[in-house]
Amino acid sequence: MIRLLQSKDLKKAADIASLAYPGMLIQTDEKKKELIERLETEQREPNGIQFFGCFDEQDELLGIFRVNDFECNINGKFQRIFGIGMVAVHLLHKKEKVAYQLLSYFHNYARQEKVALVSLYPFNPSFYRKMGYGYGPLRYEFKFKPGEMLADGNKGRVKFLTASDEEAIVTLYNEYAQNNHGMLKRTWKEREYIKARKTYYVGVEEENRLVGALSFTLEPVKDSHFLHHHMIIHEWIWSNPNAYKQLASWISSQQDQVDRVVFRTNDQSFVYSLSNPSNDSNHVIPSVYHEVATTGSGIMYRITSIESFVNGTNFHGLGKPQDKTKVLLAIEDTFITEQHGLYELSYSSGRWAIQKVEDNIQANITIGIHDLSSWWMGCVTVESLYNIGEAAIHQIDPKKLDEWFKPKNGPICFTAF
Structure with a gap:
């Protein structure tokens, strides 16, 4: 029970x-x-x-x-x-x-x-993959010298935030979440962390409104002296480029106290924020690729109701077919067996509709629920899955399928749970 x-x-x-x-x-x-x-x-x-x-x-x-x-x-x-x-x-x-x-x-x-969608952080990815969970976005751990930040902002406007700024931090965070696929709204537990001052917060205001915030801790470097520190950035959010640049300049100014800045992000383009992105591994990948980050697979997604997912999201904001269209989708789901089977996705008058149909027609796509979940969350293209034999596609262009069903950007997620 x-x-x-x-x-x-x-x-x-x-x-x-x-x-x-x-x-x-x-x-x-x-x-x-x-x-x-x-x-x-x-x-x-x-x-x-x-x-x-x-x-x-x-x-x-x-x-x-x-x-x-x-x-x-x-x-x-x-x-x-x-x-x-x-x-x-x-x-x-x-x-x-x-x-x-x-x-x-x-x-x-x-x-x-x-x-319609559930998620988890796996103790063992293969265990949960067998239960229908698909891989989420990769996370990159950068470890760079503070002086390598490309910085031309005004760090003089950066100030410390306190627990009294909780609502302003939450408002900014939720605005950031509104603009980034995969983000979760601020949780009760994260609010408790702000109140308890689990980390330091610095921020930038414009016209008495918080437009940038950065959460960090300072940690001693292992087996070194007491003046040797790394800065761990736990969260970095901003609402405009100027706010980002001011916080970047503040990070750059910490060169005298901070040896390396550790920043973990789902955004691989962060490398373009650095004049030298190399980490401290001194590792070169043949032929000559300097190691800039270590990479991890973490959060996983699973669609628990295909019909509810389609009806709820309706692939909002993605490309649409020019004409009425039908796509037959064969789903393999051995854990939630009532989801296993053939579905007809039909597009008309600006909306997608879905219904389960008799399993005696040639499907346009045959795919496991784990890979479907990753695809529809924007973590992988169906074209890539097709190219490695993990999805079967019949009489339809995989590029069109990605245009209609895959979010343009992969998800990002800051929330641990």
Whole structure:
């Protein structure tokens, strides 16, 4: 049985989490108590967070997970999506399909709530790919010298922000999210971090309005002296180029105190912001390609209702066929089996419509739900999937399919969950 966790369940939930995530350093009684208090607060507040548990017939807790209720920019239009996190299974109940039960419940819950897209950060990408999750955007970790920032802005207008600037930071952040596909609106937990001053914030104002903000920490360089620091940029948002340039100039001015600036972003074009983007690895890729960033695959997406996704997004802002058009789409989904089958996408009068049809017609596209999710979120082209044999295309131009169904820019996401 799976149900919402109650106060009486939280100690066992903390025990499971401490063994599933030893890197969280919550093994001591004191740290577990802190976690229990945090779980109680998060479960109680109206914050879009819910904790669930899987129980056996003796009411023993076997596994837990957290549902995050988000608003996500999908190609310029905010949609409700879910994110699953803190998935953990009791150490004595591994290989008993507990995780399967947790994910099945989560997907069904999303479908009941008419949430067409879910997301997660995987402990093992291949495990979740088998459950229908597709790869999201890559993240690039740049590590550059402060003086390498191309900077000609007025850093004199940069000032420290405080917890009293929370609303201004949130407003700017949500404006940035409105303009960037994949971004989530500011969450309750992120607001709590601002209030608790988990990081430093600097910002730029124009006409008494915040137009740029940067969140950072300073960290000592490992095995070095106490004056040797790196700057870790956790968040960098702006509403116009001038605000960006002022913050870039401020970063550049930190050369005397900061050895390297660490900036993690989904935007590979950030390399053009630097006069020398090389990191500190001194690694050259043949023939002569200097290493500028390390790259990671993280957030993954899954469409839980194809019909709801089409009807909700209607591929807003993308190219449209010139005439009435039909596309037959064969979806392979072995985890949410009711989604498996053939769909007819038809375009008329400026809108796409979708219906499931008899599976006895030649499809224009045959694709797995994991790759469909990545494609429709703008992470990969269907032309690329076709070229490597991961999608079959029949009697239709893959370039047209990308024009109609793939967002022009890949998603970006700052939110950890």
